[in-house]
Amino acid sequence: MTTPTVDVHAHVLLPEVDALVAGLPGRTAARELDARRNGPAALAVNGPMVRERVPRLTDVAVRLAAMDAQGVDVQLVSPSPSHYHYWADQETAEKVYRLANEATAAHCSAAPERLRGLGLVPLQHPEQAVLALDHALEQGLTGVEISTHAPGRELSDPAYERFWSRAEDTGALVFLHPFGCTLDERLDQWYLSNTVGQPAENAVALSHLIFSGVLDRHPGLRVIAAHGGGYLPTHIGRSDHAWRVRPxxxxxxxxxxxxxKRLYFDSLVHDPHVLRELVRVAGADRILLGSDFPFDxxxxxxxxxxxxAGLSDTDLEAVRGGxxxxxxxTE
Incomplete structure (x- = not known):
C-alpha cells in the first residue's frame, strides 16, 4: 500500500471557543496586547485574510476538497493558536481546553480516515496540564498543541515536569507552535511579529527544552516543532560552542x-536550501511535511x-508521509 501524504501542520477554527471567551475582561486585555505587538497594518490584513479562509477552517467538506487539490491524504489538525487564551483564570481555562478538545475531535470525526486531531493545554496553569492532556486523549485526539511559553513561565519550568512525564508515558504528540512574540512593539511593522518573531520564539523554546535537560529526563517525548524549529537548527553550531566553552x-x-535528532520538525521553512540544511542537521527521519493550512x-x-529541496527519493518519501x-x- 502506498504511504499516504501527511500534513502535520493544519489548523481548525473553533467558533465555540471564541463565543466562550467573548467579552471577558482578560480577553479584552489580550486583544489589546496582540494589537500592540502586531501593529495596525498587520491587523488590517489579518482580519480579511482569516475571514476569506473560514470555510477551509471550519467546514470539513471544504477542507477535504482543498486537501485533494494539494495531494494531501491526511492532516494532523490543531486549533488555531489564537485559541490558546493563556490569560484565562483556572475556571475559564478548563472550559477552554475541554471545549477545544471536544470541538476538534468532532471536526476530525467527520472524516476519521483523513483527519487526526490535537487538543489544547493551558500552560498558564501547570497543575491543569496533565488533566488537559488526558482529556484530549480521551476524546480520541493524538496529542496536544502548546505555545512556546506562558506568561511568566518557560517550557523549562519545573512545574511542567508532570506534563512532560505524562506525554512521554502516553506517547502523545506535543506540537510546539508559537503565538505572538515577546519582543513586543519592536516587531510592530512590516509583519515582523510573524516573520521574525515566530522563528525566534521557536528557537528560544527549543533551547529551553534542550539546555534545561527536559529531553534528557524525558527521552521518549514526541515533540514536533512548527516552522522548521525556527532559527535554532540553522544556527545550532553557536549553541554547541557555548555548551563546550561556558559552564x-x-x-x-x-x-x-x-x-x-530527538525532536521532529515540520518542513515549512519557505526555502529549499534551509530545508536541506534541516534534513542534514536533524536527519530525514525527523522531518514531517507541514503547510500551515490554510493561512497566508x-x-x-x-x-x-x-x-x-532536491532530496533523495528515500528522504523525500520519508518527509512526504513515511x-x-x-x-x-503505529501503536
Missing part, C-alpha cells in the same frame, strides 16, 4: 545539536516545496 550553558548532558504564511503547495505515518498510525 553556565552545560545544563544538558550532550551537545545541543544532538537533541535535534503557509504554503498552498507543500509537495512542490518539498520536491524543490515519518508522520509511523507517528500517527
Amino acid at each position: 553556565d550553558a552545560q545544563g544538558c548532558a550532550h551537545p545541543p545539536s544532538s537533541y535535534l 504564511m503557509g504554503t498552498e503547495d507543500p509537495l512542490a516545496d518539498l520536491r524543490a 515519518n508522520a505515518s509511523a507517528l500517527l498510525f
Whole structure:
C-alpha cells in the first residue's frame, strides 16, 4: 500500500471557543496586547485574510476538497493558536481546553480516515496540564498543541515536569507552535511579529527544552516543532560552542545539536536550501511535511516545496508521509 501524504501542520477554527471567551475582561486585555505587538497594518490584513479562509477552517467538506487539490491524504489538525487564551483564570481555562478538545475531535470525526486531531493545554496553569492532556486523549485526539511559553513561565519550568512525564508515558504528540512574540512593539511593522518573531520564539523554546535537560529526563517525548524549529537548527553550531566553552550553558548532558535528532520538525521553512540544511542537521527521519493550512504564511503547495529541496527519493518519501505515518498510525 502506498504511504499516504501527511500534513502535520493544519489548523481548525473553533467558533465555540471564541463565543466562550467573548467579552471577558482578560480577553479584552489580550486583544489589546496582540494589537500592540502586531501593529495596525498587520491587523488590517489579518482580519480579511482569516475571514476569506473560514470555510477551509471550519467546514470539513471544504477542507477535504482543498486537501485533494494539494495531494494531501491526511492532516494532523490543531486549533488555531489564537485559541490558546493563556490569560484565562483556572475556571475559564478548563472550559477552554475541554471545549477545544471536544470541538476538534468532532471536526476530525467527520472524516476519521483523513483527519487526526490535537487538543489544547493551558500552560498558564501547570497543575491543569496533565488533566488537559488526558482529556484530549480521551476524546480520541493524538496529542496536544502548546505555545512556546506562558506568561511568566518557560517550557523549562519545573512545574511542567508532570506534563512532560505524562506525554512521554502516553506517547502523545506535543506540537510546539508559537503565538505572538515577546519582543513586543519592536516587531510592530512590516509583519515582523510573524516573520521574525515566530522563528525566534521557536528557537528560544527549543533551547529551553534542550539546555534545561527536559529531553534528557524525558527521552521518549514526541515533540514536533512548527516552522522548521525556527532559527535554532540553522544556527545550532553557536549553541554547541557555548555548551563546550561556558559552564553556565552545560545544563544538558550532550551537545545541543544532538537533541535535534530527538525532536521532529515540520518542513515549512519557505526555502529549499534551509530545508536541506534541516534534513542534514536533524536527519530525514525527523522531518514531517507541514503547510500551515490554510493561512497566508503557509504554503498552498507543500509537495512542490518539498520536491524543490532536491532530496533523495528515500528522504523525500520519508518527509512526504513515511515519518508522520509511523507517528500517527503505529501503536
